[in-house]
Amino acid sequence: MDFFWDVRTYLQSASRLRLATRGPKSLVSQSIRQIQTRSTGHILNTGAKIPAIGFGTFQDPDAQEDAVSRALKMGLRLIDTARVYDVEKQVGKGIKASGIPREEIFLGTKLWCNNYHPDDVESAVDSSLRDLDTPYVDLLLMHYPCTFKRGEDRFPRDANGKMIHGETNFVDTWRAMEKVVKGGKVKAIGVSNFSKGELERLIKETDTVPAVHQMEVHPYLQQKDFNKWLKTQGIHVVQFSPLGNMNDFYRTTGWSKEVSHMMKVIDQPLLKEIAKKYGKSAVQVVLAWGVNSGRSVIPKSTIDWQIKENVESDFQLDPEDMEKIATLDIKARFNDPSLDYRWRLYSDLEGIDGTVEGRTH
Numbered sequence: 001m002d003f004f005w006d007v008r009t010y011l012q013s014a015s016r017l018r019l020a021t022r023g024p025k026s027l028v029s030q031s032i033r034q035i036q037t038r039s040t041g042h043i044l045n046t047g048a049k050i051p052a053i054g055f056g057t058f059q060d061p062d063a064q065e066d067a068v069s070r071a072l073k074m075g076l077r078l079i080d081t082a083r084v085y086d087v088e089k090q091v092g093k094g095i096k097a098s099g100i101p102r103e104e105i106f107l108g109t110k111l112w113c114n115n116y117h118p119d120d121v122e123s124a125v126d127s128s129l130r131d132l133d134t135p136y137v138d139l140l141l142m143h144y145p146c147t148f149k150r151g152e153d154r155f156p157r158d159a160n161g162k163m164i165h166g167e168t169n170f171v172d173t174w175r176a177m178e179k180v181v182k183g184g185k186v187k188a189i190g191v192s193n194f195s196k197g198e199l200e201r202l203i204k205e206t207d208t209v210p211a212v213h214q215m216e217v218h219p220y221l222q223q224k225d226f227n228k229w230l231k232t233q234g235i236h237v238v239q240f241s242p243l244g245n246m247n248d249f250y251r252t253t254g255w256s257k258e259v260s261h262m263m264k265v266i267d268q269p270l271l272k273e274i275a276k277k278y279g280k281s282a283v284q285v286v287l288a289w290g291v292n293s294g295r296s297v298i299p300k301s302t303i304d305w306q307i308k309e310n311v312e313s314d315f316q317l318d319p320e321d322m323e324k325i326a327t328l329d330i331k332a333r334f335n336d337p338s339l340d341y342r343w344r345l346y347s348d349l350e351g352i353d354g355t356v357e358g359r360t361h
Contacts, residue, residue, distance in 0.1 A: 035278050038314045039075075040291055044211040045234040046188045048138065050106050052291040053314050054078025055307075056240065056300035059249070061087045067302040068094025072105065075311050080214075080238070080298045081132075082110035082143060083124065084154055088131035096133065107132065108139030108212075110192060111177070113148040113341075117168050120150060121176035125185055140177060140186040141214055144193045145170045146343035155361055163342045170198065171205050178208050190214065192240070193335075195347045196226060203233065212236050216335045217295065218244035219265055219286060219328040221351050231294070239290050241335060242297040243283060250334040254358025259332045268328060274321050280313075287313035289325050 040052035055071040057064050057080065064087045068079060072095065081091045088109060095105060109132065115124035125140065147166035149156040156164040170191075177189045190212030191199065203209055213230055217223060217239040230237055241247065244265030251260050265271070271282040278285070283299075283306075290297040291314050299310050317325075333351025338344055340360050346352050 035280065035315045037312050038316070040314050042236055042294065042296060044188055044236050045209060046211050048106075048188060048211075050139075050212075050236065050238075050296055051076070051078040052296050053287065053310060054080055054106075054238075054296060054298040055310075056298040057081040057087050057091055058085055058300055059247075060300075060302050061085075061090060063302040064090035065094040065097065067307070069097040070304060071307050072098035072100045074307055076307070077104060078106045078108075078296065078298065080108050080240075082112070082141075083115070083128055084110070084112040084143065088128055092131060092133035102134060106138045107134065108141065109137050110141040110143040110214075111173070112143055112154055113146055114151060114154050114156065114166075116142070116147040116166055116170065116173040117150045118172050118176040121173060122180050122183075122185075125180050129185060136185050136187060138187045139212060140180070140189050141212065142170060142173055142177070142189075142191045142194075144341065144343070144345065145191070145195070145198045146341050146345075147173070161359065163340065165342065171202060174202055174206050174208070178206065181208075188212070190235075193345055195345070195349055196229060197348050199230075199233075199235070209233060210235050212238055214238040214240055214298075216241050216333060217290065218242055219268070219271070219289065219325055220244050220330050220332040221334075222326065222329040223350055224326075224329070226349055227293070227295075237295040239295050239297045242290050242299055243286055244332075245334050247300075253337075253360060255337050255340055255356045255360065256358070257334060257336060257354045257356050259354055260334045262332070265328075270324060270328065274317075274324065277321070278315065278317075280315070281309060284309060284313040284315075285317070285321075285325075288315055288317050289322065292317045292322060 041049045044050055055076045068091050109128050111124055147168055149164040149166050158164055180186045188211040190210040192214040213235050245260050246264050266282040271285050275282045275285045287297050301307050331350040336355050337360050338355050339357035
C-alpha cells in the first residue's frame with residue numbers, strides 16, 4: 001500500500017463538523033453537509049510527488065522536535081525548513097521520533113544567502129544533511145536571490161549596519177546546486193522569493209528549470225498573473241505565509257509594513273461565511289483555496305488541534321466560493337526585507353509599495 005498517498009483512515013471516519021473560527025470550542029450547526037477530506041498531491045517537473053498540505057517550521061525552535069513528530073503522526077508528509085531557521089536538528093529528531101519511514105516524507109530545506117558562493121554550496125548542503133540526520137533532501141531551495149558576503153555571519157553588515165553583498169550571483173549558485181543534484185544529496189532544486197525576471201534569467205542561463213518556487217501567496221496577495229506564468233513554465237508553487245498576516249512576525253520585524261497591521265486574513269467576514277457553509281474554519285477555507293488552486297501550502301503551528309485542523313483543510317471548494325475569495329486580492333505583500341537586504345526583491349511583481357527600512361535581526 002502506498003502509505004504516502006493513502007487517505008488517512010481516521011479522517012475518513014471522523015466527523016466533518018469543524019470549527020467556525022480558529023478556536024477549539026466554536027462548533028457549527030449539525031445540519032452542515034458532510035465534507036470529504038482528501039489527500040491531494042502534485043507532480044513536480046522532476047516526476048516526484050509533493051503533498052498539497054505541509055508543515056512549516058519557522059520560529060518556535062524549542063517546540064519543533066515534538067511538533068514535527070506529531071504532525072507526521074497526524075498524517076502530514078511535507079516538512080519545510082531552512083538553514084537560517086536554526087531548527088534543522090530539531091526537525092531531524094522529530095522525523096526520527098515520529099516512526100514514519102523517511103521515504104514517505106517529502107523534506108525540503110533552504111540554502112541561506114551567506115552560502116551562495118559556488119564553492120560553499122555543497123558543504124552547506126552537507127551541514128543541513130548532518131543536522132537533519134538524513135542522506136538526502138527531497139527539495140533544496142535558494143532562500144532569496146540576493147547573495148551575502150561569504151563566511152559564518154548570516155547577516156554580514158558594515159560599520160554602518162548595511163548588509164554586505166557577496167561577489168557571486170544567483171546563477172552561479174544555481175549551477176552549483178545542479179551539481180549537488182547529480183551527486184544524489186538533493187532530489188530537486190528550486191527557489192524562493194524570486195521575481196519573474198530573475199526566474200527568466202535563471203531558466204535562460206542554466207540547464208534546470210526550478211521544480212518549485214516558494215513564495216508569499218494568500219487571499220490578500222494572490223499574484224494571479226505570476227501564478228499563471230509559473231504554471232506555464234512547469235514550476236510548482238508552494239505558498240509560505242498562506243494565512244497572510246496572521247503571524248505576529250510581520251507586525252514586529254524591523255521592516256514591518258503598515259499594511260501588515262490591517263485586519264487579519266482569517267478575520268475576513270467573507271471567509272467566515274464561506275466556512276459556515278462547509279462546517280470548517282476560516283483558516284481551513286484559506287488553506288483549501290490554495291490547494292484548490294493547484295498549489296501546496298505550508299502553515300505552521302505547534303498546537304495539536306491546529307495541526308489537525310490543517311490536515312483536514314484539503315477539501316473541495318465550490319467554484320462560486322473560489323470566485324468570492326478572488327475578490328479579496330488587495331495586493332498586500334507582508335514579507336519584504338528589500339531595504340535591509342539592499343536588493344529590490346519582487347521588482348516586477350505586485351505588492352512592493354510601502355516597503356520599510358529596518359533590520360530583520
